[in-house]
Amino acid sequence: MTPSTSTFTARLAQAAGVVEAGLEALLSDKARHGEIARPPRLMAAMRHAALGGGKRLRPFLTLEAARLLGHDGEGAVRAGCAVELLHCYSLVHDDLPSMDDDDLRRGRPTVHRAFDEATAILAGDALQTLAFEVLADPATDPDAGIRSDLVLGLARAAGLGGMVGGQLLDLSAEGRYGPADLSEADVRLLQMMKTGAILAFSVEAGAILGRADAPARAGLMEYGRALGAAFQVADDILDRESSAEALGKRTGKDLEKGKATLVDLLGMDGARRECRRLVEKAQGALDGFGPQGEVLRDAVRFVVERQV
Template sequence: MIPSTDSFLMRLTGVARDVEACLEALLSNEPRSGEMARPDRLLSAMRHAALGGGKRLRPFLTVETARLFACTGPGPLRSGSAIELLHCYSLVHDDLPSMDDDDLRRGQPTVHRAFDEATAILAGDALQALAFEILADPATDPDGSVRAELVLGLARASGLGGMVGGQILDLAAEGRYGEATLTEGEIRHLQMMKTGALLIFSVEAGAILGRADAAARAALRTYGRALGAAFQVADDILDREASAEALGKRTGKDLEKGKATLVDHLGMEGAKGECRRLVEEAQGSLEIFGEKAATLRDAVRFVAEREV
């Protein structure tokens, strides 16, 4: 059953509202110190990509993990918003004709459809740059070593050895560079890079801000890996079972492109069983935190059992 306690839903909705307000401020018309101007068309495309949609799961994980260590205020919210901007950039580029060629995202036209392909590419580039600017800003944390660790972590999670590396493995899995038959292990590895790495870092960012010790960080990394894997299995299931109207994006893409998923390897019931196993693994990793981690326990169930 999807967690539906008032406290969890209030936290989820409250963080999403705070993130939206933070993103509105970061994407305002007024140029920041050091900026020459904010071109209207580019800013409009960035706002189209980042505002007014999504569950804001990644910043939610950052805020809630930081809260485990009594770390609240602007730092976790700004860090989570930076991760969300990075995520939004990846969606803009993912949707391009040369990638997944999608027309719909969160129930709205994708950026290259609402504007044009060149504007979409530049909007993604600018969202990525803004994400790192936010993490490097002293307003996010007064400690330069903490900011440097956040920047380094996001770079590794999103680049060659993380999300972007996973994306090219995903393109290869479609057979773009020759025949491709992936093993179950290769599929898990691809998905952990493309989707899991940024979710893992969303959790780690909260631990960095909270000055967590080595044992706590190890437990949270286990949690993040299991949550990231559960998220992707759930996504594969939804791609087969949900409607485009419910999801706000095109479904059946993986089957259409002949791309192997864990649903293909494990079967639908096997994939659902794997999702349940990953939920148990993630929740078990949080035992050292006791009841303080109740919201994070609910979060992994929400990820695995969501219907949209």
């Protein structure tokens, strides 16, 4: 393990720990100011969805981008928690019978299996709205303009022009709404929206909190977009090569449904070359940060080399 990789591993573990603690506090049973009550079954389902699993890559990116700009504090942790809450909501809804119909997530029963479908829908709804509540709270940043930028950025990344729109394209790619014959450009667009938008915003959130100037923000945004694209190609490769036991979720879904991925369109060797190209692009986007950007450079290597 190289020194930089060792630092990355330690930072990733540290971020996972502080984010887990932050999520536990946000998902306690005790009603907060302005709330009437927190139904125990709903809270249990939300905790099942959000706690005790996952690499916490998205909040890690928020924390590290903010740290790179000299912003290291509770606000970055809260923003990272908000991104993770939004991500967990998307997993709960993606797993529903009407979507991907999955029984396993992070090695455990999916929320609709552990509880029921109606509870899962409501838990996802509540995780989503809580994410925006956290960003809008002055505890995240005293500057209302910064909080507004965070809310706006997450809404755009998660909504119709981002993750939700990408999910609709993903369903269309399965042939649900007519014949599906996806080109390489179609697949890249789908992946940029469904997966890449939230990953890119995770980096952008750190730039917003860190008051990045225009060149720094542009570099971080380019990095986030390339990392998001690399993540999805690597995920497609894992889906073909790994097992459900290793990943903690069902594999081979795209092949089973006849849905094209970049692995199909480029071949496995071509997909690996595309991963390497995207790693170089992401790392090059951080050139302006010098050695201080090394942990984020390691992050994109981790994304394409991970085995789970």
